[in-house]
Amino acid sequence: MATIEDVAKLTGLSRTTISRVINNHPYVSEEKRKLVLEAMEKLGYVPNSSARSLRNQKTSILALFIPRITNPFFSELVEATEMAAAEHGYQLIICQTRYSPEKELNYMNLLKTKQVDGVILASIQNEWKKLKPFLQYGPIVLCNEFDDCANVPTVRLDQVYGGYIATKHLLEQGHTKIAYCSGGYRSNVAKSREIGFKKALAEYKLTFDERYAFRDAFHIADGKRVFHQMMALSERPTAVFTGSDEVAAGIISEALRCGYRIPEHLAVVGFDNQAITELTNPTITTVHQPVKQMAQKAVDIIVEKIQTKRYDVQEIYEFPLQLIVRASTVGSELHESEA
Amino acid sequence: MATIEDVAKLTGLSRTTISRVINNHPYVSEEKRKLVLEAMEKLGYVPNSSARSLRNQKTSILALFIPRITNPFFSELVEATEMAAAEHGYQLIICQTRYSPEKELNYMNLLKTKQVDGVILASIQNEWKKLKPFLQYGPIVLCNEFDDCANVPTVRLDQVYGGYIATKHLLEQGHTKIAYCSGGYRSNVAKSREIGFKKALAEYKLTFDERYAFRDAFHIADGKRVFHQMMALSERPTAVFTGSDEVAAGIISEALRCGYRIPEHLAVVGFDNQAITELTNPTITTVHQPVKQMAQKAVDIIVEKIQTKRYDVQEIYEFPLQLIVRASTVGSELHESEA
DNA sequence: TATGAATATGAAAACGATTTCATTCGTTTC
DNA sequence: GAAACGAATGAAATCGTTTTCATATTCATA
Numbered sequence: 001m002a003t004i005e006d007v008a009k010l011t012g013l014s015r016t017t018i019s020r021v022i023n024n025h026p027y028v029s030e031e032k033r034k035l036v037l038e039a040m041e042k043l044g045y046v047p048n049s050s051a052r053s054l055r056n057q058k059t060s061i062l063a064l065f066i067p068r069i070t071n072p073f074f075s076e077l078v079e080a081t082e083m084a085a086a087e088h089g090y091q092l093i094i095c096q097t098r099y100s101p102e103k104e105l106n107y108m109n110l111l112k113t114k115q116v117d118g119v120i121l122a123s124i125q126n127e128w129k130k131l132k133p134f135l136q137y138g139p140i141v142l143c144n145e146f147d148d149c150a151n152v153p154t155v156r157l158d159q160v161y162g163g164y165i166a167t168k169h170l171l172e173q174g175h176t177k178i179a180y181c182s183g184g185y186r187s188n189v190a191k192s193r194e195i196g197f198k199k200a201l202a203e204y205k206l207t208f209d210e211r212y213a214f215r216d217a218f219h220i221a222d223g224k225r226v227f228h229q230m231m232a233l234s235e236r237p238t239a240v241f242t243g244s245d246e247v248a249a250g251i252i253s254e255a256l257r258c259g260y261r262i263p264e265h266l267a268v269v270g271f272d273n274q275a276i277t278e279l280t281n282p283t284i285t286t287v288h289q290p291v292k293q294m295a296q297k298a299v300d301i302i303v304e305k306i307q308t309k310r311y312d313v314q315e316i317y318e319f320p321l322q323l324i325v326r327a328s329t330v331g332s333e334l335h336e337s338e339a
Numbered sequence: 340m341a342t343i344e345d346v347a348k349l350t351g352l353s354r355t356t357i358s359r360v361i362n363n364h365p366y367v368s369e370e371k372r373k374l375v376l377e378a379m380e381k382l383g384y385v386p387n388s389s390a391r392s393l394r395n396q397k398t399s400i401l402a403l404f405i406p407r408i409t410n411p412f413f414s415e416l417v418e419a420t421e422m423a424a425a426e427h428g429y430q431l432i433i434c435q436t437r438y439s440p441e442k443e444l445n446y447m448n449l450l451k452t453k454q455v456d457g458v459i460l461a462s463i464q465n466e467w468k469k470l471k472p473f474l475q476y477g478p479i480v481l482c483n484e485f486d487d488c489a490n491v492p493t494v495r496l497d498q499v500y501g502g503y504i505a506t507k508h509l510l511e512q513g514h515t516k517i518a519y520c521s522g523g524y525r526s527n528v529a530k531s532r533e534i535g536f537k538k539a540l541a542e543y544k545l546t547f548d549e550r551y552a553f554r555d556a557f558h559i560a561d562g563k564r565v566f567h568q569m570m571a572l573s574e575r576p577t578a579v580f581t582g583s584d585e586v587a588a589g590i591i592s593e594a595l596r597c598g599y600r601i602p603e604h605l606a607v608v609g610f611d612n613q614a615i616t617e618l619t620n621p622t623i624t625t626v627h628q629p630v631k632q633m634a635q636k637a638v639d640i641i642v643e644k645i646q647t648k649r650y651d652v653q654e655i656y657e658f659p660l661q662l663i664v665r666a667s668t669v670g671s672e673l674h675e676s677e678a
Numbered sequence: 679t680a681t682g683a684a685t686a687t688g689a690a691a692a693c694g695a696t697t698t699c700a701t702t703c704g705t706t707t708c
Numbered sequence: 709g710a711a712a713c714g715a716a717t718g719a720a721a722t723c724g725t726t727t728t729c730a731t732a733t734t735c736a737t738a
Contacts, residue, residue, distance in 0.1 A: 001476075003694055014718040019696055027716055049454040050398065051694035053389035054723050061432070068418060075414045079407060082433050091432045091454070093400070094421050115388040115430070137340075220614055249618045256620055275559055279588045281595055281620050342724055353688040358726055366686050390724035393693050 002043035010039045022047055053114075062302060063093045063116040065107060067123045071218075072274045073244070073291070077122055077144065080295035088303045090117070101125040111138045118302040121145060125186065135312055139305035143298035146188050146316075153305065155298045155317045159189050162287045162321040163196025166269045167241055169285065169323055171204045173267060173330065175239035179230055180208070181251075182243035183218040190215070190243055193271075197241055212237055223250020227258075230266075238266065239329070245270035245277050248284050252328060267329040282327030290319045341382035349378045361386055392453075401641060402432045402455040404446060406462045410557075411613045412583070412630070416461055416483065419634035427642045429456070438523075440464040450477045457641040460484060464525065474651055478644035482637035485527050492644065492654045494637045498528050501626045501660040502535025505608045506580055508624065508662055510543045512606060512669065514578035518569055519547070520590075521582035522557040529554070529582055532610075536580055551576055562589020566597075569605075577605065578668070584609035584616050587623050591667060606668040621666030629658045 007018045013032060020028045021036040028036075039045070053059045064081050066074040082092045093116060095107040104125040110116045111134050118139040124131070128149045134140065135152065142154040170178050180197055182190040198208050211233060214226045223246065230237055242248040248270030252262050262268060262282050270277060270286040277284035297317055305311055346357045352371060359367045360375040367375075378384070392398045403420050405413040421431045432455060434446040443464040449455045450473050457478040463470070467488045473479065474491065481493040509517050519536055521529040537547050550572060553565045562585065569576055581587040587609030591601050599605060601621050609616060609625040616623035636656055644650055 004696095005694075015695080016697085016718055017716085020717090023696080027714090029716065032716085046448070046451050048393070048694050049452045050389055050392035050396075051723090052696080054387070054393050054693090054725085055695050055697085057389075057723075059389065069408070069421070070411070070414045070418050072409070072411070072414075075409045075411075078417075078433065079409050079435065082408070082435050086435075091449070093430045094417065094433055096418065096421050096425075109385070110430070112385050113388045220618065246614070253618045253620070275585070276615055276618060279559065279592045279615060280618055281592070343726095344724075354725080355688055355727085356686085359687090362726080366684090368686065371686085387724050390693090391726080393695085393723090394725045394727085396693075 001048075002045040003048070004045070006043055007036065007039050007045050010043065011035050057114070058306075059115060059117050060089060061091045061093055061116045062299070063095050063107065063110050063119045065095045065097055065104065065119065065121045065123060067099050067125075068096055069094065071244075071246070072276075073272045073289070074122065076291045077295055080292040081120065081143075081299060084296045084299035088299060090299075090303070097123060097125050099123075099125060101130075105130065108134050111140070114138075117306050120298050120302060123187075139302055139311045141298050141302045141305065143294060144189065148188075151312045151314045153301045153313060153315045153317075155294050155301065155319075157289050157294065157319050157321055159192035159321070160196040160199070162271065162289075163193030163241070164200050165196075165321070165323045166271070166285075166287050167197045167200035168203070169325065169329060170239045170241065170267060170269060171200060171206075173239070173263075175267060176204075176206060177209075177212070177235060177237040177239070178206075179212040179214065179237035179240040181214045181217045181223075181226055181240055181247060183216070183222075183247070184243075185215055193241075193243060217242065217247045218244070220246050220250035220253070223247040223252075224254040227251045227254040231258075239263075239268070240266060241269050243271050245272045245274040245284055245286055248286070248328070249276050249280055252280055252282070252284065263327070263329050263331075269329055273324055277324075277326060280328075285326045285329040286324050288322045288324050290321075294319055340387075341384040342387070343384070345382055346375065346378050346384050349382065350374050396453070397645075398454060398456050399428055400430045400432055400455045401638070402434050402446065402449050402458045404434045404436055404443065404458065404460045404462060406438050406464075407435055408433065410583075410585070411615075412611045412628070413461065415630045416634055419631040420459065420482075420638060423635045423638035427638060429638075429642070436462060436464050438462075438464060440469075444469065447473050450479075453477075456645050459637050459641060462526070478641055478650045480637050480641045480644065482633060483528065487527075490651045490653045492640045492652060492656075494633050494640065494656045494658075496628050496633065496658050496660055498531035498660070499535040499538070501610065501628075502532030502580070503539050504535075504660070504662045505610070505624075505626050506536045506539035507542070508664065508668060509578040509580065509606060509608060510539060510545075512578070512602075514606060515543075515545060516548075516551070516574060516576040516578070517545075518551040518553065518576035518579040520553045520556050520562075520565055520579055520586060522555070522561075522586070523582075524554055532580075532582060556581065556586045557583070559585050559589035559592070562586040562591075563593040566590045566593040570597075578602075579605060579607050581608065582610050584611045584613040584623055584625055587625070587667070588615050588619055591619055591621070591623065602666070602668050602670075608668055612663055616663075616665060619667075624665045624668040625663050627661045627663050629660075633658055 004015050004018050008015045062085050085092045097104040111119050120141050120143050122144045124145045128147045140152050146154045146156045184190045217226050248268050270284045273286045273288035277286045343354050343357050347354045401424050424431045436443040450458050459480050459482050461483045463484045467486045479491050485493045485495045523529045556565050587607050609623045612625045612627035616625045
């Protein structure tokens with residue numbers, strides 16, 4: 001493996017000059033520059049990243065924390081984050097916490113050991129006070145998930161509004177018995193949606209019914225389970241708000257399998273606007289989240305923080321959500337395929 | 340930021356001894372070991388990764404190449420790879436080639452610049468002769484995708500068999516006009532499936548009809564498009580083999596929307612056994628791929644190659660595929676939900 | 679009681695880059 | 709014609725580890 005020293009020897013120049021050529025520094029004569037470039041080509045020389053990282057105190061790597069990547073919402077987030085990072089010349093390390101606080105803390109050491117220049121948290125498994133100490137080692141940016149105590153840049157979506165518009169839509173369809181279904185007790189995203197949910201209910205003079213609340217639904221299978229739990233209630237809900245399209249799809253699938261009709265027997269609204277919402281029959285009413293924009297912003301911010309080295313600034317960037325009405329909540333005029 | 344030197348000074352010992360404690364080397368007295376550990380704790384010392392990488396010529400990072408992560412097949416692959424890598428103490432960098440040969444070559448420089456210890460290719464966008472030169476810098480392992488010319492370890496699935504069993508299943512249902520639908524001209528995975536497809540046809544004395552071939556279908560939208568292309572043919576196929584559940588779902592969704600019945604008017608078989616196969620109505624017959632096992636094996640292999648430093652060995656590990664019959668290809672006895 | 683291990687420690691040389699600080703030329707400028 | 713300046717180059721320090729030697733001590737063994 002050729003080193004800078006080899007190039008220096010071959011050209012009869014010093015390492016300094018070679019380095020100047022590599023980094024496009026001024027004060028190198030055109031003659032020597034060419035000489036160096038030729039020698040580098042000839043030797044197949046390429047600078048060693050570890051050496052550069054050590055000397056420059058910079059790895060050009062970011063870490064992205066997510067619970068699990070197979071959740072399509074997070075897949076999309078990873079996709080957008082990787083592309084944005086690449087544009088800034090950064091690589092992306094994936095850290096799947098799998099909802100484990102220990103794993104999360106463990107991955108945090110990437111920042112402490114300087115293996116990455118910054119961390120983007122798209123999920124939070126620990127109390128902020130446990131994460132805060134890592135701020136002294138590098139920037140942390142919250143993306144999607146958030147924490148009011150956290151004194152760091154936060155890029156997020158207006159989840160209260162999201163919960164509100166989805167619920168209001170159900171109320172407008174005349175529903176009064178609306179179940180609430182979400183994933184994650186710890187998540188502030190889920191908590192915010194619940195606030196929006198309650199706000200919409202309140203506007204219609206309705207109160208939140210704890211028996212209608214299911215806060216442990218993440219997957220398709222959870223949706224199926226929740227459907228049965230709902231149907232087992234003495235007063236069955238006529239509509240359900242869910243925190244993810246996966247769960248919504250699970251509920252719908254199980255309902256249909258059991259001979260129920262959607263939305264006649266049960267109106268369902270999902271969240272995320274994933275691909276499945278247009279594949280199921282009926283298609284799923286959902287809330288669209290501008291994931292790409294959010295990811296890009298998060299990368300922009302963290303790159304800036306890496307440069308300025310000011311990490312403990314609480315800036316909040318909020319993007320809007322949008323209700324997308326499909327067949328799982330409104331009458332059959334959209335059910336062309338149900339013939 | 341505390342360095343090893345600081346720990347040395349605080350304890351009055353040499354850097355060597357501190358290093359010995361860090362790396363659990365023998366010949367350190369219990370007394371000094373404790374002293375060092377206390378000092379490290381007190382200073383919040385943690386070894387600097389870049390320095391270690393430089394000195395050890397090892398980054399403990401792997402790169403995984405995929406076309407795009409939002410394809411659920413690749414999400415699952417990434418998930419499993421990340422977890423397997425973590426178990427071996429490696430981090431995972433995601434490289435989305437987005438089907439671009441240039442991007443792929445560019446990411447390959449991670450190996451050349453020693454930013455990663457090894458590369459797992461789950462998709463290939465260049466001819467092998469373009470990738471081969473990188474072998475001198477570190478191990479490359481093929482996972483899922485493969486290339487007969489490539490003299491490197493390959494972990495793959497028996498795609499010929501996959502294409503065969505899926506097609507044979509359609510033939511057994513009495514179909515004779517079967518369309519073929521896949522993604523990727525370059526991909527050997529797709530080519531192998533086509534071979535299996537043709538093999539099954541041949542067993543039934545049928546020949547491959549080029550008019551029934553659609554080799555540019557990746558997404559849901561492609562499935563929808565292909566459906567219309569098929570229906571525009573003078574002799575419409577009665578069944579279709581697809582290379583992914585996404586495409587199958589797109590075809591089914593569009594067919595239903597247009598008033599066709601599945602499988603009566605068109606039987607559809609997917610590939611990958613993704614979650615949607617159980618959500619659509621009808622559910623989708625598909626081919627299950629043991630992604631997790633494949634990913635784990637790939638990581639095991641590359642970790643071994645990193646250690647042994649022998650990269651140009653052609654070993655092939657093949658895992659079996661399994662047909663999963665659902666409602667999109669067989670009669671209505673499974674259509675409980677169509678009531 | 680000398681001898682050779684085994685144990686315990688440290689000084690200094692790597693690893694491969696970048697940067698600071700000199701130094702040497704020309705070329706202006708007064 | 710001396711002083712000042714800009715361009716071009718290099719020697720050596722630096723980033724923070726690990727490893728190779730060398731050395732010193734202890735301990736068992738012949």
